[in-house]
Amino acid sequence: MTTGRLIPRRRDAHPVPRYADxxxxxxxSPTLPLLSLESTPSEETGxxxxxxxxxPLDNDLIRNFSGGEGLAxxxxxxxxxxxxxxxxxxxxxxxxxxxxxxxxxxxxxxxxGYFAPLDPNFGGxxxxxxxxxxxxxxxxxxxxxxxxxxxxxDWRPMHIHVSVFGHAFGQRLITQMYFEGDPLIDRCPIAATxxxxxxxxxxxxxLDIGASRPMDYLAYRFDIVLRGRRQxxxxxxxxxx
Amino acid sequence: xxxxxxxxTETASQTAGPYVHIGCIPSFAGLPGVYPEDLGLSxxxxxxxxxxxxxTGAVLxxxxxxxxxxxxxxxxxxxAGRYPGTPGADPLVSxxxxxxxxxxTGEFTLRTIRPGAVTGHDGRAMAPHVxxxxxxxxxxxxxxxxxxxxxxxNASDPLLSRIDPPARAQTLIAQRTAPGAYRFDIRLQGAGETVFLDI
Numbered sequence: 001m002t003t004g005r006l007i008p009r010r011r012d013a014h015p016v017p018r019y020a021d022x023x024x025x026x027x028x029s030p031t032l033p034l035l036s037l038e039s040t041p042s043e044e045t046g047x048x049x050x051x052x053x054x055x056p057l058d059n060d061l062i063r064n065f066s067g068g069e070g071l072a073x074x075x076x077x078x079x080x081x082x083x084x085x086x087x088x089x090x091x092x093x094x095x096x097x098x099x100x101x102x103x104x105x106x107x108x109x110x111x112x113g114y115f116a117p118l119d120p121n122f123g124g125x126x127x128x129x130x131x132x133x134x135x136x137x138x139x140x141x142x143x144x145x146x147x148x149x150x151x152x153x154d155w156r157p158m159h160i161h162v163s164v165f166g167h168a169f170g171q172r173l174i175t176q177m178y179f180e181g182d183p184l185i186d187r188c189p190i191a192a193t194x195x196x197x198x199x200x201x202x203x204x205x206x207l208d209i210g211a212s213r214p215m216d217y218l219a220y221r222f223d224i225v226l227r228g229r230r231q232x233x234x235x236x237x238x239x240x241x
Numbered sequence: 242x243x244x245x246x247x248x249x250t251e252t253a254s255q256t257a258g259p260y261v262h263i264g265c266i267p268s269f270a271g272l273p274g275v276y277p278e279d280l281g282l283s284x285x286x287x288x289x290x291x292x293x294x295x296x297t298g299a300v301l302x303x304x305x306x307x308x309x310x311x312x313x314x315x316x317x318x319x320x321a322g323r324y325p326g327t328p329g330a331d332p333l334v335s336x337x338x339x340x341x342x343x344x345x346t347g348e349f350t351l352r353t354i355r356p357g358a359v360t361g362h363d364g365r366a367m368a369p370h371v372x373x374x375x376x377x378x379x380x381x382x383x384x385x386x387x388x389x390x391x392x393x394x395n396a397s398d399p400l401l402s403r404i405d406p407p408a409r410a411q412t413l414i415a416q417r418t419a420p421g422a423y424r425f426d427i428r429l430q431g432a433g434e435t436v437f438l439d440i
Contacts, residue, residue, distance in 0.1 A: 013253060017380075025381055027430065028303070029429065030384070031434065034438060037400060043385075048325075084249060085249075088247060099263040108270075109263055110270070125267045127264075169316040175255045176256075176258075191255075199253040202252060226252070228249075
């Protein structure tokens with residue numbers, strides 16, 4: 001279903017905006033209540049991106065920075081999954097973008113001064129469109145954990161940033177994928193902004209050995225759920241609104 | 242016991258972090274060549290119907306300091322109030338733009354077509370507006386808001402009229418600084434905190 005009102009966001013399924021242990025959030029979180037309204041065409045429509053946008057190496061972070069000339073250093077992994085909505089329907093042909101640090105935990109960004117070296121063959125970004133079943137996949141290397149200035153000795157767990165559009169501007173979502181078994185997840189104040197443990201667990205991708213390739217790569221599975229649309233034939237106009 | 246509801250819960254958001262540019266606008270981040278160009282460089286192509294307007298501003302934190310790592314996405318209708326992808330929409334308007342705060346000053350610029358009024362589900366017109374979504378380090382879930390225009394008729398806009406106290410509606414009105422030029426600052430908290438939307 002690609003039209004209709006969006007289901008209101010369950011804010012308790014999301015991070016708290018202000019979390020004292022994630023210091024930057026303290027001055028960057030709204031303190032007044034959000035204005036809650038039913039979605040309008042402005043939120044129910046959104047940009048669409050065609051297959052013409054996507055180059056053949058765009059979802060292969062091992063090769064896309066060098067143009068295929070050289071391979072990125074690190075543990076080779078495949079990240080794959082499905083994008084669904086809250087009604088369990090696949091979200092087809094939607095743009096998924098990822099970015100991450102290299103295997104040493106260093107971002108290729110002017111503001112990352114960590115002394116782990118840059119990898120000449122790793123940029124750290126990738127993108128793809130889901131297929132008609134909502135399926136996506138990337139090849140990349142496992143990102144390294146890295147220290148960051150927050151509390152005295154904070155380290156980010158291994159993670160991949162994931163951006164998804166859906167088909168409506170109100171579905172827009174950026175999240176992070178963590179890796180099964182990483183002991184840094186439970187020490188991370190950014191992960192801890194998600195207070196609902198089940199919701200945090202859903203950000204942790206399990207090893208998917210069946211989808212890995214012998215002598216080549218390990219696979220991790222990461223399914224993403226976007227807001228759904230209310231499905232009803234009854235739409236009454238509210239009085240005085 | 243009751244029947245189980247076969248619904249899913251939306252995946253939890255996480256902050257876009259300080260390096261969002263790598264993934265979303267890599268050329269801006271200093272990674273040219275991975276893609277031919279960054280996505281959403283402009284919400285329209287030359288020749289699109291309507292008046293070109295330029296909006297500048299900054300995203301300010303609770304201390305009044307501009308965020309130098311913020312990224313904003315905008316979504317809007319064409320000059321006739323039609324959303325891209327809907328019947329009759331101007332094919333030269335994509336409606337979508339990505340723009341980032343300057344890494345030194347924090348200033349952003351959006352150059353776009355002035356959108357037309359959009360008809361809501363109830364048949365009432367929504368005053369011309371641009372929907373905005375703001376992400377940055379320290380923002381744990383992307384912030385939705387809207388930008389309206391000072392010199393438009395905003396009096397009967399259904400969203401602005403719901404803001405309480407009404408004076409806060411001013412935080413969503415871009416101020417005209419010159420013909421076709423507007424200023425729109427986004428205040429994350431504190432005095433003049435922008436109205437953010439749960440919509």
